[in-house]
Amino acid sequence: MNRTVGIVLFNDAEELDWAGPWEVLTAAAKDGDKVITVAETLEPIRCAKGLRVLPDQTFDDAPDLDVILVPGGIGTRVEMANVVLTDYVADQAARAEWTTSVCTGSFILWAAGLLDGKRATTHWAAIDEFLGIAPDLDLDREARWVVDGDVVSAAGVSAGIDMALWLVGQLYDVQHARDTQRYIQYDPAPPYGVEQSPSAP
Amino acid sequence: MNRTVGIVLFNDAEELDWAGPWEVLTAAAKDGDKVITVAETLEPIRCAKGLRVLPDQTFDDAPDLDVILVPGGIGTRVEMANVVLTDYVADQAARAEWTTSVCTGSFILWAAGLLDGKRATTHWAAIDEFLGIAPDLDLDREARWVVDGDVVSAAGVSAGIDMALWLVGQLYDVQHARDTQRYIQYDPAPPYGVEQSPSAP
Numbered sequence: 005m006n007r008t009v010g011i012v013l014f015n016d017a018e019e020l021d022w023a024g025p026w027e028v029l030t031a032a033a034k035d036g037d038k039v040i041t042v043a044e045t046l047e048p049i050r051c052a053k054g055l056r057v058l059p060d061q062t063f064d065d066a067p068d069l070d071v072i073l074v075p076g077g078i079g080t081r082v083e084m085a086n087v088v089l090t091d092y093v094a095d096q097a098a099r100a101e102w103t104t105s106v107c108t109g110s111f112i113l114w115a116a117g118l119l120d121g122k123r124a125t126t127h128w129a130a131i132d133e134f135l136g137i138a139p140d141l142d143l144d145r146e147a148r149w150v151v152d153g154d155v156v157s158a159a160g161v162s163a164g165i166d167m168a169l170w171l172v173g174q175l176y177d178v179q180h181a182r183d184t185q186r187y188i189q190y191d192p193a194p195p196y197g198v199e200q201s202p203s204a205p
Numbered sequence: 206m207n208r209t210v211g212i213v214l215f216n217d218a219e220e221l222d223w224a225g226p227w228e229v230l231t232a233a234a235k236d237g238d239k240v241i242t243v244a245e246t247l248e249p250i251r252c253a254k255g256l257r258v259l260p261d262q263t264f265d266d267a268p269d270l271d272v273i274l275v276p277g278g279i280g281t282r283v284e285m286a287n288v289v290l291t292d293y294v295a296d297q298a299a300r301a302e303w304t305t306s307v308c309t310g311s312f313i314l315w316a317a318g319l320l321d322g323k324r325a326t327t328h329w330a331a332i333d334e335f336l337g338i339a340p341d342l343d344l345d346r347e348a349r350w351v352v353d354g355d356v357v358s359a360a361g362v363s364a365g366i367d368m369a370l371w372l373v374g375q376l377y378d379v380q381h382a383r384d385t386q387r388y389i390q391y392d393p394a395p396p397y398g399v400e401q402s403p404s405a406p
Contacts, residue, residue, distance in 0.1 A: 019231070020389060023224035023256075027362065030220070030254035041256070048259055053231035055224075055242070056259040058249055107390075128390060148393070160390030161228065162366065188221060189308075189329060189361030192349070192393055 006036040007175065010069035010096070012112075013043040013059050014089060016079025018052045020161045021106040025073050028168035032176065032184040042066045044088055052077040063092040071171070072100050075164070076107025076127060084115040094118065102171060103155050106164030110157040114138055122152040127160030165190065207237040208376065211270035211297070213313075214244040214260050215290060217280025219253045221362045222307040226274050229369035233377065233385040243267045245289055253278040264293040272372070273301050276365070277308025277328060285316040295319065303372060304356050307365030311358040315339055323353040328361030366391065 009029050011022050022041075030039045043049055043059035050056055060066075074093060083089050094116040097103040105113050110126045111134060113119050123142040126134050131145055144150045149158040149167035158167035169190070173181035185191070210230050212223050223242075231240045244250055244260035251257055261267075275294060284290050295317040298304040306314050308328045312335060314320050324343040327335050332346055345351045350359040350368035359368035370391070374382035386392075 018228075019224055020228035023220055023228070026256060027219075027221035027224070027254065039254075053228065053240075054261075055227060056261075058257040058259065060255075060257075129388075160388075162389045162391040162393065165363070166393050187330075187361075188363045190363040190393070192363065192367050192391070 007038075007070040007101070008067050009033075009037070009039040009071040009073065010042045010066060011039070011073045011075070012089070012093065013041050013049045013057065013075075014079050014083045014086075015050050016052045016077050016082070017049065017075045018077030018107055018161060019055050021075035021077060021109065021164050022073065024162060024165035025075075025104075025106065025168035025171075027188060028165060028172060028184060029071075029073075031187050032172040032180060034176070038067075040066065042069075044086075044092075052079060063088065068099060069096045070101045071175070072096050072103045073164075073168075074103075074105045074109035074112045076105070076109040076111070076130075076160070080108040080111045084111050090116040097155075101154065102174070104157070104167065104171065106158045106167065107160045108134075110134070111137070113155065113157065114141065118155055119157075122155055123150050124152065124155070124157040125150045125159050126157065129160070208239075208271040208302070209268050210234075210238070210240040210272040210274065211243045211267060212240070212274045212276070213290070213294065214242050214250045214258065214276075215280050215284045215287075216251050217253045217278050217283070218250065218276045219278030219308055219362060220256050222276035222278060222310065222365050223274065225363060225366035226276075226305075226307065226369035226372075228389060229366060229373060229385060230272075230274075232388050233373040233381060235377070239268075241267065243270075245287075253280060264289065270297045270301050272303045272376070273297050273305065274365075274369075275304075275306045275310035275313045277306070277310040277312070277331075277361070281309040281312045285312050291317040298356075302355065303375070305358070305368065305372065307359045307368065308361045309335075311335070312338070314356065314358065315342065319356055320358075323356055324351050325353065325356070325358040326351045326360050327358065330361070 040060040241261040
């Protein structure tokens with residue numbers, strides 16, 4: 005398919021917001037596909053919970069993206085006002101096949117002008133904050149992710165994994181998405197999760 | 206609680222194996238708790254799918270760990286024979302409250318002598334490989350994670366998220382684990398996942 009998937013990084017991006025989709029999309033990538041992290045500079049990114057990551061390419065030198073993924077995290081409140089970043093996202097989105105966000109990454113899509121007239125979502129705890137910024141937004145409070153045209157926004161943090169698996173179904177086919185789901189062994193079954201393993205003593 | 210959680214990194218560690226638990230454990234951490242990445246050196250780690258991460262501390266300078274998490278990934282086949290790493294894991298496990306692995310991270314626990322007489326698990330696709338290396342191991346082919354004494358091994362990749370949430374229930378309490386689960390919005394509902402969002406057109 006020879007697609008380039010770009011995961012946009014910035015300081016205080018939430019780790020699992022981008023690391024979940026990174027795992028899904030790199031696991032699904034076929035020969036010729038690339039998944040890269042892109043950032044304003046090559047300096048180490050310090051994520052919201054302290055993880056330090058080295059971006060692969062800068063906005064200036066990265067190839068054009070076929071799929072854009074913008075994570076959330078507390079840093080989105082700063083980056084919404086970073087026109088270098090929002091211009092990059094807007095410019096890439098104009099030619100990309102899919103533009104996606106996880107969690108409050110949708111704040112950045114909005115700031116880049118990509119949510120006008122579109123339905124979207126964000127982290128459950130950020131819905132009211134988002135409506136405070138953008139009162140006319142059509143936000144879905146229930147969905148794990150929302151598809152509107154070529155813009156896809158996922159709810160909080162781990163919802164990015166589900167959205168990325170759905171995206172694999174679109175980019176390739178549903179069987180490949182199922183195979184990827186099986187590879188990452190994504191068959192959680194909350195609510196048993198927090199009390200007891202099925203095999204705990 | 207003033208615990209230190211150490212996530213052991215090495216080249217070709219699988220990204221989501223450690224990034225899932227990292228998110229859960231950093232989100233759950235209370236004042237005084239630390240979650241750090243530890244590696245043999247401070248050189249950037251190149252993970253299995255190409256992500257480059259900067260470790261926080263080396264095996265030599267990290268504080269003693271209360272919780273150890275060893276991820277899997279193709280790199281475990283090399284690191285099983287890295288006595289610097291296996292000695293570090295064995296040494297820390299001797300004093301830690303919990304020693305945990307995700308995916309083929311259990312290969313490293315085994316190499317560190319921590320699975321003798323214990324029940325464990327690994328990625329579904331690595332069970333037979335593991336039994337080829339360690340025929341006497343008591344491996345659970347079905348569990349999302351297995352608890353045996355103070356050693357906890359999770360199945361493949363995303364199972365580390367479930368195991369980490371269970372661990373939060375042990376380290377703090379079940380309500381805190383539920384709150385953490387809600388914070389990362391971990392309420393996936395496969396198998397709808399790959400075909401259709403609940404709100405897709």
